Amino acid sequence: MRDFRDAKAMAQTLRESLTIKAVTISHSESLELVSRMFGVADWNTLSALLQAERRDTAAPIAQLKATTAFYPAVPLRDLVPFPNATYPMFVGREGSVQALNQAFEGGREIVIAIQRDAGVDDPRFADVYEIGIVVQLLELELLGDGTFRVLTRGLRRVALRSFATEAGAYRAEAADVSEPAVRDARDLIRNIYQRFQDYTAAHGILVPDIWLFFDQTRDPGQIADIVATRMKLPIRDKYELLATLDPMKRLERIEALLDLPQRPVSPTYAATNRRALGHADRHRHQYATLEHLLLALIDDADASAVMRACDADLGKLRQSLTQYLDNELKHIVSEAGSAVPTPAFERVDQRAVLHAQEVGNPAVTGVNALVALFPETRSPAARMLAEQGVSRFRVDKAIVRQAGKDKG
Structure with a gap:
């Protein structure tokens, strides 16, 4: 029986067979189709595996194990988990919720598939990357907005052979990958x-x-x-x-x-980040959320100036955030250690760096974080900003006006 090392020969056979049936495809298209037959998302990945086979077997790049297994699966839009780390995930799509239900009824293991495009609401195999990760489910909690908070721990990498919806739940077929022995590092x-x-x-x-x-x-x-x-x-x-x-x-x-050259964090925004974590710690919250961050941004000189320029009532905003933290986050109260940022908090931090690069800021400031918060449309923090009339459009105008004053 042929295996992935015969991929090019199989691609040629496929083209010839289709030509007989008056179906014409290009050589590259046939390679992509054969890649999918082996459960690899594209030819580049399969080609890498082929090259690995040709190298010294004493130091292979990686090996796909022959056996596969089916797992409940959850596609993630904007988080890449790694083995040996604990992550909170926030799940709302029906296919993901059904997959979690199946996993908690079974071995509490699921496959995480990372989406290629965060804008795809109902991904299929072509919409996820070929390497995923098996995670163990630790805790599941229903939140007030109907979504679930799931605490997971990354276990091991896997190569996806399939990803689809079955009986309303996402499901993946995956093969473990074994990493080679490593020289002294x-x-x-x-x-x-x-x-x-x-x-x-x-x-x-x-x-x-x-x-x-x-x-x-x-x-x-x-x-x-x-x-x-x-x-x-x-x-x-x-x-x-x-x-x-x-x-x-x-x-x-x-x-x-x-x-790589990095945009440093300004001392003011570094203090704001610490203040956000401090708000979470004082409430004994297990996680630092966007609401903790927004409360800290009210006392950030750069961000508060922009919010005032948008006619925000920072006193009312502070009151709304304080009430939310006091009353709506009791489910994440914990006595164990310091708070850690949620994935949404980390996404905002990452987007803030990118925004600083886009606008040419020498360092990341609270204004960059404020701009980076708007894409988190489902968060209470974004809703509270909207209630104060603070929108991305108005923030951008305020930034331009401030830049003009600085040049003047």
């Missing part, structure tokens, strides 16, 4: 350790646990994943780290990303 790990300290300081990232983790493990793959989890990167860049199956190459890619 102490020098590279030491270099990343030093550079990541500078990176976290520049971005205002609080990671009190990671330095202890570096001291306790020397596994290159685990270290790469833990660092990747905390880096502020676009979804595509994070996915590429997830899909880099060779631990050494993953570390080298992280090193390159740490070397």
